[in-house]
Amino acid sequence: MGDKSNVAPVRTEPADGAIAQFFVDLNADVQSQTSLPPQYHSALRAGFAGYSPNPRWNQAKLKAWRLGRQWRDELAEGKRVVVGAVLFSRDEWETLNTATKLPDAPTIQSGGSEPGGVWRSLLGWSRKKLALG
Numbered sequence: 114m115g116d117k118s119n120v121a122p123v124r125t126e127p128a129d130g131a132i133a134q135f136f137v138d139l140n141a142d143v144q145s146q147t148s149l150p151p152q153y154h155s156a157l158r159a160g161f162a163g164y165s166p167n168p169r170w171n172q173a174k175l176k177a178w179r180l181g182r183q184w185r186d187e188l189a190e191g192k193r194v195v196v197g198a199v200l201f202s203r204d205e206w207e208t209l210n211t212a213t214k215l216p217d218a219p220t221i222q223s224g225g226s227e228p229g230g231v232w233r234s235l236l237g238w239s240r241k242k243l244a245l246g
Contacts, residue, residue, distance in 0.1 A: 121147035144183065145200040161185045 136144050137154045139161040151158060156174040160164070160181025169240070170178065185199065187193040194206050 139181070139184070139200065142198055143195055143200050144198055147180075149177055149180070157181040 132148045133150075134146050134148055134156070135151060136146055137149070137151075137157060138144050139158055143161075147154075147157065149220070153174055154177075155168060156167075156177040157180060161184055162176035163185060166175055167226045184193060185203070186201070191203065191212075193200055193202050195201075198207060
């Protein structure tokens with residue numbers, strides 16, 4: 114069998130004592146930065162996706178699930194915003210935006226009360242672009 118005595122353990126905290134930060138994929142289109150260790154990322158994703166909690170989870174995973182659910186609710190209420198596939202709190206984004214002069218967070222206007230208004234406007238835009246090109 115191989116000798117594993119020379120393998121260094123994985124260090125999860127930076128050497129300067131700061132809290133380690135990880136990027137977690139909340140779904141296919143959204144990422145967020147968190148200090149939660151990787152073993153709790155699945156519970157965080159489940160909460161963000163709207164799944165119910167697993168009754169076998171320990172308190173730490175349940176806390177991560179609640180955080181994911183909170184982020185989902187805040188995104189729906191407009192307290193969080195997704196910019197460039199990264200989830201930010203609105204206050205954090207406004208601070209970063211004013212400090213670095215980044216473009217405003219994109220907003221999608223609803224197409225009115227008709228069903229599929231947003232998709233129709235996007236399809237109309239793509240057809241116009243194809244006709245011009």
